[in-house]
Amino acid sequence: MSLPEHLQATFSPDEIQFIVENEPIRIFPRITTRQSVRSRHRDQITQAKCTLITSDDHNVNQMVAMQSTELPLWLALLLKQQNKCSIVAPRWLTLQSLDQSISFEKKNSDRFSSLPWNWLVLAQLLFGKAPDDFHDPVHELRSRIQDLREVRQLKVLRGLRELNESHLQLDNLSLLEINELRPFIVGTMDKLRQIHTATNPESQPHAQAQLTQQDLDEPPY
Amino acid sequence: MGYYDIDDVLADSVEFPCKFQYFLPGLGYLEGNPGKPIEKNCRLDLPLWLARILAIVGGDEEGQEDEEALPFVELLRPEMFSPKVVNAIKAGASDLDLHTINAHFYSLAVKWITLFGDEELAGVVSEMVLERSLEMNGHASSVAVQAAGVEAQSSLIGSPFLITMDESEKQLYRLAHDSYKRTKKWIIQT
Secondary structure: OOOOHHHOOOOOHHHHHHHHOOOEEEEEEOOOOOOOHHHHHHOOOOOOOOOOOOOOOHHHHOOOOOOOEEEEHHHHHHHHHOOOEEEOOOOOOOHHHHHHHHHHHHHOOOOOOOOOOOHHHHHHHHHHHOHHHOOOOHHHHHHHHHHHHHHHHHHHHHHHHHOOOOOOOOOOOOHHHHHHHHHHHHHHHHHHHHHHHHHOOOOOOOHHHHHHHHHHHOOOO | OOOOOHHHHHHHOOEEEEEEOOOEOOOHHHOOOOOOOEOOOOEEEEEHHHHHHHOOOEOOOOOOOOOOOOEOEEEOOOHHHOHHHHHHHHHOHHHOOHHHHOOOHHHHHHHHHHHHOOHHHHHHHHHHHHHHHHHHHHHHHOOOEEOOEEOOOOOOOOOHHHHOOOHHHHHHHHHHHHHHHHHHHHHHHO
16 A cells, blocks of 8 residues: 555654654753844844744744753754754653652552653653753663663553453553554454454444444445 | 455355255255255355355245245354363463464454354453463564664564464564564664
């Protein structure tokens, strides 16, 4: 088909990264794009202005060096690459708050700590592209993130025992974690549902919707 | 299970034991001797696509219009859903060699359950799906990492469990393993 098979029912990790890169993040610019009133009056040297259609370009044109502002992550990474800004790590990405999350994970074996939906992707991106902007040593942050990931994976593994034909509640599971589990969980629950509907076709609340889906698969005679 | 689903077509060609409930002239080729009739109570293995229809529709014998017509064939319980297999599933689903019992076990089980409303079998099979899925997830999520990146190889070559998976499990395994692999690859690269 026109869409490759491995993308038909899920996102690739790169697409997840793309989604996360649309989030705003706080930066310290090292350049000034705000035009002073005086230079505006002279209006001979017109500075190039940034006009964006997918995000707000107001902040981009009002940057003052070392005055923190918010930009979309993709733009921040581009500026960071050219040494034109430094990125402020989000508040949850410090040793202290990561330690808190880890201890929460260990204390509550039945739920996930409330990290943002993009924690894993954002951490990986910032460790890779802006390792010099953290107050805490990056290798320790990295190992905390790794710890968190492993604790949560263990919980996921335990949670998979509860797979059933109707539903599953996964509070606070992040997008990348959901995405890597999606094919397995959806596939297994689909099988369970098929067996369940085979015995009692009426009890299924979505029986109607499934019927129409099947009708689509069937060729018109 | 769509019309063009190749696995479904293959599953539909698996033969089931049937008993004919009519004397039918001309259909002897099903038995392997064309030109001859099929006797009543003759036992035959028919592919499911044929057996399923014949087990539903019936010829009306003279004067039976009020009663529900007896279908052409009666489907007999096949070996793969026999008590022996069911007991083996209950004993330990993840150690079972499902591929040898039947390569399309799940889709056939679903078809069988749909035909007969067999709730007991449904319970047993759902338990098995869950238990074997967990085992499969364990194999799928173990991604070997090498210095150059992520290798395609998962668990040990010829890991005994992988050989025992039926076709739908293999498909799911491949999907799940690919997903874990891609994620790990991304994490290592960035």
